[in-house]
Amino acid sequence: MDLENLVKKFDSYKYLEARYHKNDSTSIFLMNGQLLGLTKESYSGYSLRAYDRGILYFSSSSDPESLKLNAVESKGWEEFGNEKVDAGKYEVKQVKPFDSTPIDEKIKYFKDIYNRLKALDIKSKLVNFNIWYSESTEEKRIMFRDGSAVEGLVPRIGIYYSLVLQYQDRTVTVFSDEFGASGGLELLDSWKIGDKLEEKMREVDKVLTRGKPVKDGKTDVILSSMLAGIMAHESVGHPFEADRVLGREGAQAGLSYLKDLKTKRIGSEAVSVIDDPTVQNSNGFFTIDDEGVKARAKYLIKDGEVNELLQDRFSSPKFNVESNGSARAMSYNREPIIRMSNTFFKPGNMSFEELIEDVKDGVYFKSYMEWNIDDMRLGERYVGLEAYEIKNGELGDPLLFPVLEGKTTEFLPAVDAADKELKFYAGICGKGDPDQGIPVWLGGPDLRLRNVRVKVM
Structure with a gap:
């Protein structure tokens, strides 16, 4: 059953939206330069949400034939906004598609970053370095009661890292998920992750080795x-x-x-x-x-x-x-x-x-x-x-x-x-x-x- 038929089946409600939503992702996990895991995940399905006489309904399933609307909010929504549906499509283009670089090269890229950080000439010791890399694509198509449709396609890259530095009796964990945006592998080129992590380690090393107490x-x-x-x-x-x-x-x-x-x-x-x-x-x-x-x-x-x-x-x-x-x-x-x-x-x-x-x-x-x-x-x-x-x-x-x-x-x-x-x-x-x-x-x-x-x- 497609979205058009879903809308026709439930068109007696005052407000109705039918959505197809798909999420694909590939993730790489490394600790101290060693590969811990490589995962690929894909899940997709359909949902219906409707409103009528003060009640909100919602249902979801990977099988659109099984969808039945269930009340999720039975009070408090006396009315809804009747704004016109802005039908259309939005998409983020990848300059360098995810599949333009083999997985092995991506793993090597992050291993090289670890080796670079491990060799950094600072007084603190790098005790541990974890990095998690994700590339994902979110795709959705939404149809409304009047037949208007919205389509979206957004690829994203995200990187989370944590590193532990130790100097004498002082130990700190540096963590961040600051690297993330929509686009393709061109993002990795623009972020210069190795340079930024080197700078981060040097700065934190200064704090650990030379930091003085703050005045209250x-x-x-x-x-x-x-x-x-x-x-x-x-x-x-x-x-x-x-x-x-x-x-x-x-x-x-x-x-x-x-x-x-x-x-x-x-x-x-x-x-x-x-x-x-x-x-x-x-x-x-x-x-x-x-x-x-x-x-x-x-x-x-x-x-x-x-x-x-x-x-x-x-x-x-x-x-x-x-x-x-x-x-x-x-x-x-x-x-x-x-x-x-x-x-x-x-x-x-x-x-x-x-x-x-x-x-x-x-x-x-x-x-x-x-x-x-x-x-x-x-x-x-x-x-x-x-x-x-x-x-x-x-x-x-x-x-x-x-x-x-x-x-x-x-x-x-x-x-x-x-x-x-x-x-x-x-x-x-x-x-x-x-x-x-x-x-x-x-x-x-x-x-x-x-x-x-x-x-x-």
């Missing part, structure tokens, strides 16, 4: 684009999901501080946070969402004020707005729900040097070894890994694991400037029940925060 107290802080990205995603993106504000995520991922916010002003005028799925070759790329609504850039915070939430067809009527195209599903057996895509602070117009030049005494957080945030996305904590003191407008000595701890409503008003270099980092964002892990980007420029509390770890 209020000071100016520069957050790198990496930490700005975490903040954009965790303390703005998640609490600005409309279903979370409504309480639908309460039992799984928590609630939102926006429910209790008494004013639109949440940050300084230097703070604007955007979620934009249309960024080319991004990890969270799409141009039409899984409810057939055209995707666009959303200013969650604009010039320090709450501007809009991430919405889908079913949340938007409750806020008297239209859907802004934020619905996505991970696979055929998951319902579309409100998700982030590429969430980031808007850059300013300064250089990094201008950003720090009038900081007399401060701390630069370049990377992190740990972060935490509460269920309301209000209280948050970051432990710096690569971190440096700032003295009279210049970077100074490395610091041992400074801690930035406070509230979102304290940090956002403390931002008084951002530099002009926008950088993105990959991530897999978890949400929903059953859980859905979807690819995203998070990022921003370097941010300057005035007079915030830095603590000793």
Whole structure:
């Protein structure tokens, strides 16, 4: 049975979408240059979602003939957004297709990176190095009650690594999933992973061998684009999901501080946070969402004020707005729900040097070894890994694991400037029940925060 016949079979519902969704992936796992595993996975199937008289229905199966609509939400959805379906197709092209390079060459590529890092002349010892490489393709076709269809085809590459460095009695684990985007093997050429990991090891070696304790107290802080990205995603993106504000995520991922916010002003005028799925070759790329609504850039915070939430067809009527195209599903057996895509602070117009030049005494957080945030996305904590003191407008000595701890409503008003270099980092964002892990980007420029509390770890 094809999608057209599925739609005809269930066309008595007020709203209906039928989706074919396929995910293919190949993964390579190595530890200390040795191959631990090579996996290939492919799964595909069909789903139906419908709405009628206040009830949401959903069903999924690898066999479309067996689909029957079951009620999943029997209250709370009195109406739905009747936005026109933006029929069309989006696709990311591979300059170098995945199959243009044999698996053996890819394995050798990562083994060579390990050998290069192992031979690096630093004082610390490389105790362990793990790397996980994934290439995947997500394909979907969605048909709606009126016969309109949306098609998407997005190939992605993702790399996760962890390395353990030891110097005397100090040991740290460096981990990251920062490498990830949509496209083909040309991404590996552009990322220069070996160079970046070498630089990372040298920087962390400086911290381990020369780092000095941080002073406890209020000071100016520069957050790198990496930490700005975490903040954009965790303390703005998640609490600005409309279903979370409504309480639908309460039992799984928590609630939102926006429910209790008494004013639109949440940050300084230097703070604007955007979620934009249309960024080319991004990890969270799409141009039409899984409810057939055209995707666009959303200013969650604009010039320090709450501007809009991430919405889908079913949340938007409750806020008297239209859907802004934020619905996505991970696979055929998951319902579309409100998700982030590429969430980031808007850059300013300064250089990094201008950003720090009038900081007399401060701390630069370049990377992190740990972060935490509460269920309301209000209280948050970051432990710096690569971190440096700032003295009279210049970077100074490395610091041992400074801690930035406070509230979102304290940090956002403390931002008084951002530099002009926008950088993105990959991530897999978890949400929903059953859980859905979807690819995203998070990022921003370097941010300057005035007079915030830095603590000793």
